Amino acid sequence: MNAHITEFLERVRPFLVAADEQDVLREIAGSIEDKEAVMPGGDTDENMIAAIATMGDPRDVAAAWSTAKPAVAANYRKVHWLVAGLLFAVTVGLAIISAITGGSTFVVPIFYVPSLTPLSLLYYLPFAFVFDYGLASILIQVNEHFGNRVGIEWVRGIVHHDRKRGRPTVGKVVGALVGVAGMLVLYLFARFSMLYVLNLQGPVHFMAVPFFVPFAICLLAQSGAVFVVTCLQYARDWPGYAFVRPLAGMIALLVAATVIKQPVQSGLAEGALRGLLVLIVLLETWNLFKGVAEAFFAWNAAPEL
Amino acid sequence: MSEVHNFEKEMNRGFIQLVVLLLLEKPMYGYMIVRVLEQNGVVVDENTLYPLLRRLEEKGALSSRWDAPEAKARKYYQVTDQGRALRGSLLEIWQQQGKAIEALRQEVES
Numbered sequence: 001m002n003a004h005i006t007e008f009l010e011r012v013r014p015f016l017v018a019a020d021e022q023d024v025l026r027e028i029a030g031s032i033e034d035k036e037a038v039m040p041g042g043d044t045d046e047n048m049i050a051a052i053a054t055m056g057d058p059r060d061v062a063a064a065w066s067t068a069k070p071a072v073a074a075n076y077r078k079v080h081w082l083v084a085g086l087l088f089a090v091t092v093g094l095a096i097i098s099a100i101t102g103g104s105t106f107v108v109p110i111f112y113v114p115s116l117t118p119l120s121l122l123y124y125l126p127f128a129f130v131f132d133y134g135l136a137s138i139l140i141q142v143n144e145h146f147g148n149r150v151g152i153e154w155v156r157g158i159v160h161h162d163r164k165r166g167r168p169t170v171g172k173v174v175g176a177l178v179g180v181a182g183m184l185v186l187y188l189f190a191r192f193s194m195l196y197v198l199n200l201q202g203p204v205h206f207m208a209v210p211f212f213v214p215f216a217i218c219l220l221a222q223s224g225a226v227f228v229v230t231c232l233q234y235a236r237d238w239p240g241y242a243f244v245r246p247l248a249g250m251i252a253l254l255v256a257a258t259v260i261k262q263p264v265q266s267g268l269a270e271g272a273l274r275g276l277l278v279l280i281v282l283l284e285t286w287n288l289f290k291g292v293a294e295a296f297f298a299w300n301a302a303p304e305l
Numbered sequence: 306m307s308e309v310h311n312f313e314k315e316m317n318r319g320f321i322q323l324v325v326l327l328l329l330e331k332p333m334y335g336y337m338i339v340r341v342l343e344q345n346g347v348v349v350d351e352n353t354l355y356p357l358l359r360r361l362e363e364k365g366a367l368s369s370r371w372d373a374p375e376a377k378a379r380k381y382y383q384v385t386d387q388g389r390a391l392r393g394s395l396l397e398i399w400q401q402q403g404k405a406i407e408a409l410r411q412e413v414e415s
């Protein structure tokens with residue numbers, strides 16, 4: 001097939017529904033070739049470009065030619081995933097914070113989990129994703145109904161800024177391993193109380209508080225998950241890892257925090273550690289959102305929003 | 306002028322369906338249909354025709370087959386028995402509408 005046609009079809013493809021994708025693309029290709037054949041001069045590059053130009057904008061072509069009806073129009077599908085990803089990132093982030101602080105969590109307004117356990121996670125997270133996906137669908141459809149063209153410029157800005165990441169270097173893999181080693185050392189210090197400080201009464205344990213061990217386990221689990229995904233990404237480049245890495249880190253944090261959840265302690269040290277954990281969760285939430293955005297932009301060959 | 310064009314597009318929706326059902330007694334592919342219709346004074350946009358062909362196929366009024374003996378793959382459409390029955394009903398409606406418009410026009414003019 002002519003290279004210009006192939007290029008045009010690749011620009012149409014992201015906006016098609018899988019059900020009739022191949023059929024529509026073949027018909028579009030045939031139609032372009034027929035148009036070009038009747039142009040004066042016959043089969044030339046200029047004629048092919050002119051024939052393709054008569055087709056119009058790829059997303060409009062896809063919307064016009066496809067009869068399959070997606071829940072959200074093809075033009076909006078990428079933005080739909082971005083919004084769903086953002087909502088899910090926030091949901092997971094809130095769940096982790098709830099688990100760490102020993103509180104409850106809920107999906108507004110129908111699904112309330114008074115206290116997170118590993119078992120409740122099994123149904124809470126998938127359910128939350130379905131809910132967030134549906135909520136994103138409604139938001140996009142409302143937007144469509146009022147005739148606005150979706151454009152989230154700041155999302156594009158974030159994605160374009162981070163798109164160069166690609167496959168990790170050996171240095172990044174080693175860095176992730178060093179991160180695991182560091183967290184392991186932290187855990188050993190916490191577990192065996194090897195950190196001492198001197199005060200007037202003699203040597204005392206530094207941060208020898210019940211929360212320090214779980215805190216170290218949380219960080220160890222998170223760094224372990226990040227290391228595993230970084231290794232997988234190094235072995236095989238796949239845009240989805242940008243999404244998987246922060247998600248794996250967050251779920252590891254969530255499971256660790258839920259399993260080892262301690263009764264709420266009073267005292268400055270516990271408060272500071274909990275605050276630090278929450279900060280890590282917020283950073284991972286942000287990374288997860290960026291990951292979702294990057295992954296879906298990369299998958300869809302990034303035609304403009 | 307553009308207002309007339311918009312009305313024409315609306316009127317064409319049903320009209321093009323009927324024309325396609327009439328034309329496809331013998332197998333034809335999309336671009337061929339566009340050309341034949343043009344030669345008969347019916348201008349139809351491809352972005353309108355192809356989805357219409359697929360919708361009629363989904364409803365069982367048309368059947369299709371891919372024919373690719375050469376490099377160009379072409380999908381040929383042909384009317385089915387169900388399509389012929391639909392065409393008969395649509396033609397009846399069309400004729401009734403034509404008579405109604407003519408009668409109304411004469412009434413207004415007189």
